[in-house]
Amino acid sequence: MSEFKLEFGRRLKSIRKQRKMSLEEMAALLGTSKQVLSRYETGQRTPKVTTAREYAEQLGVPLTYLLGEDEAAAPEPSVPGQETITIIGKNGQSKIYHVPTEKVDLMQRFMDFMADFVQDETDGT
Numbered sequence: 756m757s758e759f760k761l762e763f764g765r766r767l768k769s770i771r772k773q774r775k776m777s778l779e780e781m782a783a784l785l786g787t788s789k790q791v792l793s794r795y796e797t798g799q800r801t802p803k804v805t806t807a808r809e810y811a812e813q814l815g816v817p818l819t820y821l822l823g824e825d826e827a828a829a830p831e832p833s834v835p836g837q838e839t840i841t842i843i844g845k846n847g848q849s850k851i852y853h854v855p856t857e858k859v860d861l862m863q864r865f866m867d868f869m870a871d872f873v874q875d876e877t878d879g880t
Contacts, residue, residue, distance in 0.1 A: 762823035
């Protein structure tokens, strides 16, 4: 069994588990059957490149990630009903948060308020 088949399957399964989805739910999202998805996850089957590209788009991850490229380069997969927000601290370290979609506007307004507050403090007003 090729390393590509195993890695593609591992990454698909990892995304599915991270999103707490069943085989049926993930298969429906990807437009395939749970049997086909299971075969991908276990390395028994390899998708065509066009299929892998479609899966990457549906899952919100780079195709190169699904194809076994550097894991560190992959963004956090999106979670249905949530937005992924990355905040970079003063030390340059980033932290990823998953925020419910309906709370994103509130979070943006809060961040704008804090930016204005810090600017006012810096200006001495």
